[in-house]
Amino acid sequence: MAGKAVREIIVFPSSAREQLIDITEQVRAVLRxxxxxxGLLALYAQGxxxxxxxxxxxxxxxxxxxxxxxQRLVPRGVWRHDQQDGNGDAHIKAGLVGxxxxxxxxxxxxxxxxxxxxxxxxxxxxxxxxxxxxxVLKDPQ
Numbered sequence: 001m002a003g004k005a006v007r008e009i010i011v012f013p014s015s016a017r018e019q020l021i022d023i024t025e026q027v028r029a030v031l032r033x034x035x036x037x038x039g040l041l042a043l044y045a046q047g048x049x050x051x052x053x054x055x056x057x058x059x060x061x062x063x064x065x066x067x068x069x070x071q072r073l074v075p076r077g078v079w080r081h082d083q084q085d086g087n088g089d090a091h092i093k094a095g096l097v098g099x100x101x102x103x104x105x106x107x108x109x110x111x112x113x114x115x116x117x118x119x120x121x122x123x124x125x126x127x128x129x130x131x132x133x134x135x136v137l138k139d140p141q
């Protein structure tokens with residue numbers, strides 16, 4: 001794989017209007033398949049109402065708190081874009097969280113701490129298909 005990037009698209013459904021979906025194991029599988037031992041792994045959520053977040057994995061209350069916080073900060077039904085398709089809040093939440101994350105690859109594993117996982121943030125579901133572009137880049141040495 002000298003100098004080349006590995007790129008795969010992870011596809012999955014969402015089941016609620018707003019939810020954090022743990023995609024850590026799917027991302028780890030892409031990394032294992034790449035054969036990269038050291039480098040960077042970039043994730044990008046495809047969709048204007050979705051995002052990627054690295055967050056605590058131990059207690060689901062953190063994920064619920066994230067959704068509750070964003071719902072309080074960005075309420076539904078008060079935005080100009082709601083006149084188009086009723087999801088103005090979803091666009092704003094996705095923009096605040098952001099569509100991408102970059103994670104170091106260290107000795108063939110994700111450089112996450114024990115308490116971190118990777119979450120796809122759904123703000124306009126449920127959807128039968130959501131996708132995340134996963135690109136693995138090998139260190140040049």
